[in-house]
Structures are given as structure tokens and as C-alpha cells.
Amino acid sequence: MSKIEKAKGFKHTKPGLWLSIGTSAFGVLSIVKDIRKARSEQDNLLLANAAVGALALVTGTALLVRELRRLGDDDVLLG
Known part of the structure; x- marks a missing residue:
């Protein structure tokens, strides 16, 4: 995976x-x-x-929080 592909994928990680x-x-x-x-x-x-x-800021933040929760739901270690 190239550095550019990794950078694009960072947005969809918990730290991102x-x-x-x-x-x-x-x-x-x-x-x-x-x-x-x-x-x-x-x-x-x-x-x-x-x-x-x-x-718009509140809506955008709510979408980010929802995505963060979805990532947490997919994590087997979190239960």
C-alpha cells in the first residue's frame, strides 16, 4: 500500500x-x-x-461521532 493510499485511509480510522x-x-x-x-x-x-x-458544524460533528461509534461496534475487543 502506498503512502497516499494510507493517508486517504487515515480519515476512516479512530485517530483520523x-x-x-x-x-x-x-x-x-x-x-x-x-x-x-x-x-x-x-x-x-x-x-x-x-x-x-x-x-453545519454540529451536524458534521454528529456524523463523525456516529462513524466513530460504528468503528467501535466493529471492534471485537470492545464487546
Whole structure:
């Protein structure tokens, strides 16, 4: 297996999923910043954009957690 193939497969491993969840956590900082800016400027459009971004972040994280649980279910040692 080549290094590129290994790197592509990393996304579907437990460490890869944890890394993805961790990077999603950094997305929260950007969304909080946008929400604060939107409130201070009373910009409803920017607030709506931040809310949609937050919803996408929550949905993406939920999908990653579900994938992580599925990997755990396949593990014979976990029961």
C-alpha cells in the first residue's frame, strides 16, 4: 500500500476521526467570533450566516461521532 493510499485511509480510522472532531472544535472559535461581531454590529444577515455555520458544524460533528461509534461496534475487543 502506498503512502497516499494510507493517508486517504487515515480519515476512516479512530485517530483520523478524533482528529477531525478536534479540528471541528476549532471551527467553534470562528463561529463565536462571527456571532459576537454580528451582535455588536446588529447585522442580522451575518448572524444568520453564523447560525447556519454552527448548525453545519454540529451536524458534521454528529456524523463523525456516529462513524466513530460504528468503528467501535466493529471492534471485537470492545464487546
